[in-house]
Structures are given as C-alpha cells and as structure tokens.
Amino acid sequence: MVPTLRIVLKQEKKNYVLEKKLPEKPKTNAQHAERNAWEKHSNDTVDVCCFMLATMNSDLQKQYENVDSPIDMITSLKGMFQEQARTERYQTVKTLIECKLPKNSPVSPHVIKMMGYIDNLAKLDCPISQELATDLILQSLPSSFDQFVMNYNMNT
Template identity: 30%
Template sequence: MSTSNNASGSSNNNFSNTFLLLSICAKVTFDGSNFNDWICNIIMALRFEDKEYVLNKEMNEIDESQATPEEIVEYRAHYKDATKVSCIMVATMTPELQQFYEEYWPYEMCKDLTEKYHQRERQESCEIVWSLITTKMKDGESNTTNLQRMQRYVDCLLKLNVNFDEELAIEIVLHSLPHCYDQLKLIYHLSKEEVTLSKLQGLLRTAESGLKEKVVESTPPTTIALVMAIGQGRGQRGKLP
C-alpha cells in the first residue's frame, strides 16, 4: 500500500511539474517573428527544471545490448527529458510551425530555428540601426516629431534585444539635426557637463524656440540660454521622448 501511494505521489508530482513547465513556456507563442523572446522564455523555464542540456546535446540512439549500465541510464533519462521538452516547444508554436517541427528533437529544433530566425532578426536589426543612424530631421519638422520617429526605431531594436548606451544615442540624435542646430552641437561638444537624453530634449526645445523667434543680436539669446542650460548640472537619465 505504501509503495503504491509513493508511486502515485511521484506520478502526480511529475505531471504537476510538466504542467507548470508548459504553463511557463506557453506565455510566449512562437510565430516566426519573435524568436528571441520565445527561445529566452524556453531556456529560462528549462534551466529552472534542469533540462536545458537537451537544447545543446544531440539525441543519439544507442545499442543497449552493447552499452554499459551507466550509458543506458543516461540515454533513457535524456530520451525522457528530450521527449517532454520537444512536446513543450512544439506546443508553444503556431499550428503552421507545429506541423513542420513535430518530429524534431529539441537539439535539432533549436539549431534549425537559430539558423533560420536568429539570422533573420540580425538582418532586421542591421536595417533598423541603419535607418536610425541615417535619420535626418526634415525641413519644417519639429524636434518632437523627429525624436518620436527615432524612438520608434529604438523600441524596435529593444524588442530585438539590441541595446546601445546613452552617449551613443545622444550622438545619433545630434547627427540627425540640420545645420541650423550647429550652434547647439558645438556647445554640447565643448561642454564638460553631462547631458542626458532628458536634458537634450530641453536643449532642443530652447534652440527650436530661438529659431522660430528669429531674434538677431550680436550675442543671440538662444546661445546664452543653451550655455546656461548645459551648465546647470546633471540631468536625469531617460529614453528618447
């Protein structure tokens, strides 16, 4: 009776663990456009269950009649884990992808998907980076519109797990500005104070306001305002507005 209860309890625990693992993995459904998010979710769930190894270890059959007891135990454990993981991976795909990968082992599946979709996302990220660094503010366009367009590129890159530091982001923003903002660029590069993205937004508004007013003096008010703004200390870090 005790043995039967122990076996039943073990079976229930295995079912519960498998169901929990599937629930975690199912939070992201792979549709061909979100490979990085999907595989990261899969890896984290498998790592928690000590089954991540099946993604990196090929499933090779053995001849049990010639294998050692240790090899047989290892193979059967690998076979059991790989079967569960492959089912979970396929279950978290769209129906079209399920039909293609339902006969794959996790190692083969991960390798094939990485070659197909990770390369595609790398190409996509390169195209977005190029669009970002070549963005130019159009004639008559406001700084807000220009920055919002650049922010959309940044958001797309973040979804592809591409990050860059704030200093580089500021340089990209400055590069996008037309020649009428050359005074701002000069003041920024001559200043020894830290200018964050949040503070840059304020500087751009000051410069834009001065350009609209078109005040002509020996020492333009806009220049004075920019120098004072940059010299007021360090701003708070933030993303593109």
C-alpha cells in the same frame, strides 16, 4: 521563444538537452546506471521537443512535429529567421542613419521616433551605445541646431 524556454527548462532541470544531443541507445548488456541515464535523457528530449512545439504557431508545429532533437529544431529555426532578422536590422540602421528632423518641426516626436529605431536594434541583437545613439540624434538635427549641438558637446 528561446530565452523563455531556457528559463522553464532550467527550472525543470532539463536545459542540458539544448546543449547535449541524445547519445546512441546503450546496448542491452550496458550497466543499469548507463541505461537509466540514457532513458532520462531520452524522456527529457521528448519533453523539451513538446515544450518547444507548444510555443510555436500551428504552421511551425506542422513543420517540426517529426523532429526528434531540440538542438536540430533550434538550429533550423535560427537558420530560417536569421536572414529575416538581418534584413530588418539593415533596414532599421538605414532608416536611423537617414533620419533627419525637418526644419521647424518639433524635436520631441523626432527623438522618440529615433529612440524607437534604437530600441528595435537592441531587440534585433544589435545594441548601440548610449553615446552613439546620442551622436546619431544630434547629427539628425538641422543646421539651425548647430549652436545647441556645439554647447552640448562642450558640456559633456
């Protein structure tokens, strides 16, 4: 949600609302420009909250419909989903490290499966380098590929 939201808000010139909380309402004797700036920020905050709610599923909408600050919404959502992402990241790394090509099995589907795990790590904000990905794939091959691995390493 957040990357798409930031694109829309940037185009609408409302992205500042995600970094800068709405200040307290100015006093009635405040300068006209100060009151106008606060009014714009207040209206933009409402718009951004509505944009955010519109992108959520109905359960999250109900949970966040009374939250008045986009910053508070994002902070809460990060806290809610960060642990879930951490668990998924751990499981993906564990599966990737434990992945071994069984003897006499085709290599191509095995490599495609491992690349899926590697891509998933990137989506979970945990990218690994191409070099490490290659090493993990080579390490996953059975001993019958030792000569291939040695040749590969000598020629790179």
